[in-house]
Amino acid sequence: MSRVLVIGNGAAGLFSSWLLARKGQEVVLVGRGTPSTSMSTGCIRTRPEGCEREMAEFLVNEHMPWAVGARAGLSKIGTPFRCWMAPSHSTWKYGEAPGSVTVVSIEGHPAIHVRIASSLLIAQGIRAEHLSLPIAVPPEVPLTAAFRSEGSWELLAKALRTTSSDAVLLPAMVPLREYGRLDALERQCGRKVLEAVTPLGPPGLRLTELMHARAAGAGVTIWDGRRVTALDIKGDTVRGATVSGGSEVKEVATDAAVIATGGPLVDGLNIKGRELDDPFGVFQVARSTDALRGGYASREGMMVRVDGRRMANAVAAGDCVYSERRDHGSGLAGALDSARMAVMALEGA
Amino acid sequence: MRKDVLIIGGGATGAGIARDLALRGVDCLLLDMGDFCHGASGGNHGLLHSGGRYVVKDPGSAAECAVENTVLKRIAPFCIEDTGGLFVSLPEDDPLFADRFKDACRSTGVPTEEIGAEEATSSEPGLNPLAVRCFRVPDGSVDPFSLVQANICDAREAGALALNHCAVTGMTVEDGRIVRVDVQDRRGRLSSPIVPEVVVNASGAWVADVAGLAACTARAGLDQGSMLVTYGRQCRHVINRLREPSNGDIAVPSHTSTVLGTTSRPARSPDDSAVTREDVDFLLRETSALLPSLRGCRIVRAYGGVRPLLGGNGREASRSFSITRGDAVDNLVSVAGGKLTTYRLMAEKVSDTVCDMLGNSSGCRTHLEALGPPADVEGGSIALARLRRKYGRMASSISTSDTRVICSCEQVLRSEVTAVLKTGDALTLADVMRRTRAGMGYCQGLDCTLSVLELMMQGAKMDPLLALREFLREREHGISQASGDQLRQGLLREHVLNGVYGMGEME
Ligand SMILES: Cc1cc2nc3c(=O)[nH]c(=O)nc-3n(C[C@H](O)[C@H](O)[C@H](O)COP(=O)(O)OP(=O)(O)OC[C@H]3O[C@@H](n4cnc5c(N)ncnc54)[C@H](O)[C@@H]3O)c2cc1C
Numbered sequence: 112m113s114r115v116l117v118i119g120n121g122a123a124g125l126f127s128s129w130l131l132a133r134k135g136q137e138v139v140l141v142g143r144g145t146p147s148t149s150m151s152t153g154c155i156r157t158r159p160e161g162c163e164r165e166m167a168e169f170l171v172n173e174h175m176p177w178a179v180g181a182r183a184g185l186s187k188i189g190t191p192f193r194c195w196m197a198p199s200h201s202t203w204k205y206g207e208a209p210g211s212v213t214v215v216s217i218e219g220h221p222a223i224h225v226r227i228a229s230s231l232l233i234a235q236g237i238r239a240e241h242l243s244l245p246i247a248v249p250p251e252v253p254l255t256a257a258f259r260s261e262g263s264w265e266l267l268a269k270a271l272r273t274t275s276s277d278a279v280l281l282p283a284m285v286p287l288r289e290y291g292r293l294d295a296l297e298r299q300c301g302r303k304v305l306e307a308v309t310p311l312g313p314p315g316l317r318l319t320e321l322m323h324a325r326a327a328g329a330g331v332t333i334w335d336g337r338r339v340t341a342l343d344i345k346g347d348t349v350r351g352a353t354v355s356g357g358s359e360v361k362e363v364a365t366d367a368a369v370i371a372t373g374g375p376l377v378d379g380l381n382i383k384g385r386e387l388d389d390p391f392g393v394f395q396v397a398r399s400t401d402a403l404r405g406g407y408a409s410r411e412g413m414m415v416r417v418d419g420r421r422m423a424n425a426v427a428a429g430d431c432v433y434s435e436r437r438d439h440g441s442g443l444a445g446a447l448d449s450a451r452m453a454v455m456a457l458e459g460a
Numbered sequence: 461m462r463k464d465v466l467i468i469g470g471g472a473t474g475a476g477i478a479r480d481l482a483l484r485g486v487d488c489l490l491l492d493m494g495d496f497c498h499g500a501s502g503g504n505h506g507l508l509h510s511g512g513r514y515v516v517k518d519p520g521s522a523a524e525c526a527v528e529n530t531v532l533k534r535i536a537p538f539c540i541e542d543t544g545g546l547f548v549s550l551p552e553d554d555p556l557f558a559d560r561f562k563d564a565c566r567s568t569g570v571p572t573e574e575i576g577a578e579e580a581t582s583s584e585p586g587l588n589p590l591a592v593r594c595f596r597v598p599d600g601s602v603d604p605f606s607l608v609q610a611n612i613c614d615a616r617e618a619g620a621l622a623l624n625h626c627a628v629t630g631m632t633v634e635d636g637r638i639v640r641v642d643v644q645d646r647r648g649r650l651s652s653p654i655v656p657e658v659v660v661n662a663s664g665a666w667v668a669d670v671a672g673l674a675a676c677t678a679r680a681g682l683d684q685g686s687m688l689v690t691y692g693r694q695c696r697h698v699i700n701r702l703r704e705p706s707n708g709d710i711a712v713p714s715h716t717s718t719v720l721g722t723t724s725r726p727a728r729s730p731d732d733s734a735v736t737r738e739d740v741d742f743l744l745r746e747t748s749a750l751l752p753s754l755r756g757c758r759i760v761r762a763y764g765g766v767r768p769l770l771g772g773n774g775r776e777a778s779r780s781f782s783i784t785r786g787d788a789v790d791n792l793v794s795v796a797g798g799k800l801t802t803y804r805l806m807a808e809k810v811s812d813t814v815c816d817m818l819g820n821s822s823g824c825r826t827h828l829e830a831l832g833p834p835a836d837v838e839g840g841s842i843a844l845a846r847l848r849r850k851y852g853r854m855a856s857s858i859s860t861s862d863t864r865v866i867c868s869c870e871q872v873l874r875s876e877v878t879a880v881l882k883t884g885d886a887l888t889l890a891d892v893m894r895r896t897r898a899g900m901g902y903c904q905g906l907d908c909t910l911s912v913l914e915l916m917m918q919g920a921k922m923d924p925l926l927a928l929r930e931f932l933r934e935r936e937h938g939i940s941q942a943s944g945d946q947l948r949q950g951l952l953r954e955h956v957l958n959g960v961y962g963m964g965e966m967e
């Protein structure tokens with residue numbers, strides 16, 4: 112058994128460590144900061160090419176069932192959102208849109224914009240109603256914090272019973288452990304409860320938390336809140352890394368490394384002027400016409416040093432990898448798929 | 461609709477004329493095809509010139525600036541930050557220029573005081589320590605949006621009618637007089653043509669186009685200038701390079717940021733204000749010679765403006781102004797050139813001409829009467845004092861008991877937006893932004909735009925996607941030139957707007 116160091120706590124890092132741990136490797140994952148994965152909608156927009164089965168297995172969670180296939184949902188401003196795999200309450204089967212929707216909001220809270228959403232629903236041929244909940248939540252307080260008491264959930268259920276639409280569109284407000292609340296609400300009000308698709312909110316956090324739990328469950332050692340500041344490289348081989356967090360700095364030895372540090376958005380790649388740059392100062396970054404789409408170059412699955420030499424035991428996965436195909440907002444499938452390929456490349460090496 | 465005077469153009473000049481005439485009891489109508497400040501008045505540095513910049517090459521304009529600088533500080537302190545200014549030369553600059561500057565300041569009446577480089581760097585810690593000669597001047601930072609808004613507010617109170625989003629599209633001339641003016645109102649408030657006694661063409665860079673509607677000529681060269689908005693305040697004073705006015709000479713602290721400028725190139729049309737990447741690189745390089753910390757600084761956005769210049773090209777042209785009567789038309793007065801700093805003086809002179817034509821003998825009062833509340837009114841809460849600085853007299857209509865924030869970058873209250881919407885002037889998201897600053901901060905409206913739109917939709921029927929696209933496209937122009945850390949913000953923006961909301965796909 113050998114030891115693999117995985118750097119990055121987003122979808123790519125968590126999935127690759129899970130895959131490696133399942134194969135019996137000793138895995139240490141070092142990550143810090145809020146990954147893009149947590150900012151995302153938590154819905155996988157495109158079908159990953161080669162790892163559907165593993166993904167379904169990885170994401171399965173009795174607390175939060177996933178729905179797979181061509182799906183559609185509504186963003187918090189009412190625009191249509193299409194995807195391939197999503198937590199069951201975020202979307203419906205493509206082509207089975209509800210004929211009428213009640214948009215639920217809290218006056219002045221930005222979790223959902225009821226007038227914008229209703230207007231855009233109507234534009235799509237969906238009948239829309241407003242329902243403003245009689246509670247006050249300051250705009251900077253997330254709804255997950257406001258909906259902690261039984262009382263608030265009861266109030267919501269009562270309000271939902273007064274509507275007559277096919278479905279209600281709720282702002283995203285449940286944390287992972289409370290996901291079952293949505294099922295209960297659905298039963299209580301007798302109609303489909305849809306959670307609005309939201310960036311920078313609970314769905315992405317839930318996805319990260321779920322993946323985190325799965326990786327930890329498979330035996331991955333996770334060092335949260337720590338950053339790899341330097342890599343110890345001899346020739347074409349990563350031999351260790353410097354990990355720092357808080358007041359502590361330590362050196363760790365490793366037999367292989369998976370770099371899953373994310374794109375420029377989360378600091379996984381540096382931005383110098385308008386160009387991308389490797390923060391470790393070791394690897395080649397392939398540039399793209401759109402500066403921000405560039406990323407680590409690879410050859411036969413392995414990373415490439417600045418001097419053109421191919422690494423023997425370092426692979427990269429996720430947003431930090433160069434990809435012409437990655438579209439804004441659709442990187443989760445790519446991150447998962449490239450994590451699987453990275454693991455395969457390591458095994459081959 | 462009959463009116464004594466129709467003023468075309470709601471920039472600083474037009475708004476100033478409306479106030480001036482209204483205070484003299486003249487019945488006037490002010491129109492702008494866009495929002496107020498749609499032209500150069502919304503695309504400049506907001507430098508309240510002391511005159512220093514022009515003393516050597518353009519003493520006439522310098523003297524005008526020097527006088528108006530003190531007038532504006534007196535009548536409109538609420539929208540001016542009296543930061544003071546520094547003129548600073550570096551080792552590579554012509555050493556003789558400093559002496560010429562000093563003499564010229566004396567003869568034009570621009571107050572200056574030469575200080576040692578040490579004193580300069582101690583009062584402006586970010587200044588290049590290699591500074592050679594340094595002069596203090598009474599430059600300031602003025603918020604053009606508040607200034608224009610305050611003029612309009614006052615003009616309305618004195619009886620003027622002022623409408624934005626209402627374009628003048630045609631004029632009928634009979635017997636050497638404009639007898640009818642056709643308009644196109646985006647909101648359908650004005651349905652009939654206007655029958656004015658006198659038409660004032662204060663349309664800035666569009667001056668020739670508007671004169672052309674009455675088959676008259678008005679000449680102004682068009683010249684584009686670019687500016688950058690930095691993240692955070694990078695200096696305390698207005699910083700000017702002590703050399704012949706050229707590109708990349710100026711840094712103006714403004715609200716939460718610093719505005720760096722500017723450049724000069726011929727513009728093909730009044731709308732040709734686009735900023736190039738070369739401008740951005742150039743401005744950063746030049747201004748960081750004065751303030752070295754600007755070198756790696758995060759640029760939030762870039763924007764441009766088009767100046768109408770009198771005679772000559774670019775930096776050669778005078779910054780003074782001219783007032784002309786239509787060559788073949790008796791009742792058309794065109795005004796062109798000038799500065800934001802001298803808008804009041806221009807307005808006074810135009811109003812004098814107009815009153816002459818109307819036989820009205822009342823004199824100008826705009827330099828005597830306060831344009832807004834004094835900067836340091838006694839009493840009231842900190843919250844109210846802040847609103848007074850931002851909105852002038854309008855502050856009293858904003859509730860301070862509702863503390864909900866709608867734009868966290870610029871700390872704009874929801875109640876500020878509500879109050880602005882109540883005035884009926886805000887048709888677009890950008891209109892709200894110009895009045896409240898919601899959307900001007902480093903996230904460039906990613907967070908607050910939807911909340912503002914939601915409020916707008918409470919009162920008016922509108923197509924939200926259209927409104928969003930219009931606003932975001934305008935912001936994107938500026939962001940596309942950003943660099944460094946600000947690119948992260950741009951990337952997040954694309955993820956949210958295009959990736960999640962599908963704004964790009966739904967065209
Ligand atoms: C607002 C938003 C909405 C999105 N919506 C969708 C969507 O609906 N569907 C979809 O498929 N995709 C979506 N995406 C894209 C998707 O989130 C990303 O493509 C994906 O999460 C990338 O995963 P990753 O693991 O490569 O990187 P990340 O999730 O960004 O994780 C990388 C992590 O590594 C950390 N790190 C970096 N350097 C170091 C270091 N030296 N040491 C330790 N840790 C380090 C970073 O801080 C970060 O936490 C969205 C993205 C955003 C921003």
Ligand SMILES: Cc1cc2nc3c(=O)[nH]c(=O)nc-3n(C[C@H](O)[C@H](O)[C@H](O)COP(=O)(O)OP(=O)(O)OC[C@H]3O[C@@H](n4cnc5c(N)ncnc54)[C@H](O)[C@@H]3O)c2cc1C
Binds near residue numbers: 492
């Ligand atoms: C890059 C740059 C930097 C500058 N920096 C400074 C500075 O720091 N300090 C300073 O004092 N000055 C500065 N100036 C100069 C200053 O901005 C201008 O002198 C001033 O704003 C001109 O105001 P205005 O009202 O005459 O013109 P504008 O503000 O251009 O107003 C003209 C208005 O007419 C309207 N209009 C045009 N055609 C029609 C029509 N057919 N119907 C209805 N309305 C119409 C337009 O929409 C526009 O709003 C700068 C200028 C530029 C370009």
